[in-house]
Amino acid sequence: MAPPRNERLFEPNASIVLVGCRGAGKRTLGFLGALHLRRRLVTEDHYFEKVTGLSRGQYLARHGRDRFARQTIDVFRRMLDANRTGCIIECGMSSFNQEAQDVLREYSKTHPVVYIHREKEQIASLMDAADAQQLLEADGTHRSCSNFEYYNLHDSATPIAASASVSGTSTPTNGRQQSGPSKLLCVQEDFARFLDIITGRGAAKAWLESPFSVAAIPVEFRAYSYALRLRLSSLVGVDLDWDDFEASADCVELIIDHWPDDLMNVIARQVALIRRYMGVPIIYHVEENPRGERRRPPEEKNPMDAELLELGLRLGVDYISVDLQRDEALVHRVLQRRGRSKVIGNFWHMGLGALPWQDDRQIENYRRARALGCDIVRMVRFCVNDSPAEYLDDFKKRVHETFPDPKPPLVAYDFSVLGVRTPLQTNILAPVKHLGMENGRDHLATVSHASHAFEMNFRQFLLDPLQFYVLGSNVSYSLSPAMHTAAYDFNSMPHSFRAVSCATLDSLNQICSADTFGGACLTAPFKVAVMPQLKVRSAHADAIGAVNVLLPLRGRTGAVLDHANARNRAGPARGFFGDNTDWSSILTCLRRAISPRNHVQPSKTTALVVGAGGMARAAIYALYQLGCRNIFVYNRTVRRATDVAAHFNRWAALQAAAAPPTAPTTATGPTQNAGGMCRVLTSLSEPWPEGFQLPTIVISCVPATSVDGNPPADFVMPLDWLRSPTGGVVVELAYEPLVTPLVAQMRAVRDKMCPSWVVVDGLEVVAEMAIEAFELMTGRMAPKRIMKEVCRKTWESQQQRRALS
Incomplete structure (x- = not known):
């Protein structure tokens, strides 16, 4: 039995088309998507003007409605045909035309065509009520000519005012200007996650760059993973505090057990809410017997279930759950339309007389799921004290011995009227519920919260309490111990975290050689010195030439996945892994703070990095990942600045040489400056270099207090360098003191010269570093909100103690 051909597996570089009604946010999303994927943004309005030499309004006035309609369809066809790869294509109102929709249906056989929609109230607020009603009624036809859809969840931000490459022209701004931090960060992250799923670039890219990151290891291949079961019937009409769901599980299983009015849009919105507020993979499951619905005959129910399952695939969920005991045509349809969503094949043995684990038909069920091409096989059985745990253990052993690798991971467990059996019988995708949600009829989610389930592993001595550290010559003021300890408490982990001052590799090695060593955050002087001792390094650490996170390798084999899954276990280390989270923490803060007006344009945007140490290297790398290709470096010791600039110029040249020859060279794509990406400034008294825009990004990587006997930097910017209109x-990495001379200067500049400057203080960056380090060290999601609160409170307590001493 061969799996059916996957009809929605498109080429990774196939152009992506966005359709939807006016006000849905297609232009904004197109711009954000083009930046994320490094593609050209093509809009129908600009393409029409490029082809005809007239705007749409001018063409209509000059040639009349009939000729305008014919020309519009002709340009529409040409636009799609001429931009088949490397583009994000934003369609205008032409997509409402029946002929254009026929063109889109044909195009969707080889390309992703994404229907963009949002809250009806948001669209209605942008136009006359009668026009909005008519437009929204017609908008539903976009589902029939698209193969994906994205629910653009409302974000209370000023619409983006940006310019981008649009078929060789510039997109004009809409006249509105936004100062202060970008509030489009949520939209940007949501849409980027969606694009990564439908293009298949997410997990693979994360694994190649940093195999210990949480995003790099799919939930089915982790040592332990937990699925939070959320029923649609429990979510609709309930005012949830989504902050309470943070880090509560490794993934969410959204169970469609209810058919409310406007069902498709309700489901799309719930997927969008989970994607935004939890940021974890989504399993989409359509329950066979919806709550409150009459039982329907198969000829009536199967088409509805097929439509609901198709919706999950259209929404780009990470996993689609399909019951293999259902109608074969339904199963075949899901497998045929799966795209890049992984398929979980289910066998539910419910009620008295459930198929025993020792029955040969259970092996045959697994064989069938494997033959169909399921990525995961889930087998769940109702038991009444008739199935000792040994029966299931024997079945798992038979599966392991019968089927050669690679084979789909098996999720198998018993449950009863009292709930799922504990200790949990499956290490992966173990079902859990949220503390504040009632069980209702869900007997598969009686264990509350992933942290409670994870704690059982320590109680059963499957995992071990470990000791973690921040190590360096001057770490007495570190905020890391408080943040990591709060995260351990949240996740019910019996680990400890201490700050230990040491300055030699011998002392570092002595700490790291202990069997209970779990990992360490490194500061000076170890970030570069420890590099030669590492058995494995992330691609980021290699590029930067420094590490700030050190982990022991304790896997039984040499496989990196085995090492990653050995986290939270004691024993002799086979070697060490090094990663760098300095750069990604800086990048996160930059993305959060850069306003749409100052979006990064590789050929134009200019940045200044102050310093030439390990943090400066991380800052340059973050700017490169952000897309900036004009980076100036200033350091009191010019030679060190020259060395750092030369390192990254060589590295960037290698990246450009290794880029695929078909990669588009556009304003939103990779570029390489003839003079190199990094340039050195030798003096603060000189005017800003000619031919370059004034800097819109400044990152200070120098200490504001005395370190190792050296005087503090006390860096401030020349005012002439701060005249960006x-x-x-400005990102200040120092936080001792929090208000450094640079922060004080920028506050004054913001008050007196230009209110559009945003200042990011050192506590924001250090909190992000701790969050990423915790996830690398433990393999568990970090409670970000809690760690950020602890960071601020701990710093404030330190200041109070110093004031009293």
């Missing part, structure tokens, strides 16, 4: 963002 659109302001920009």
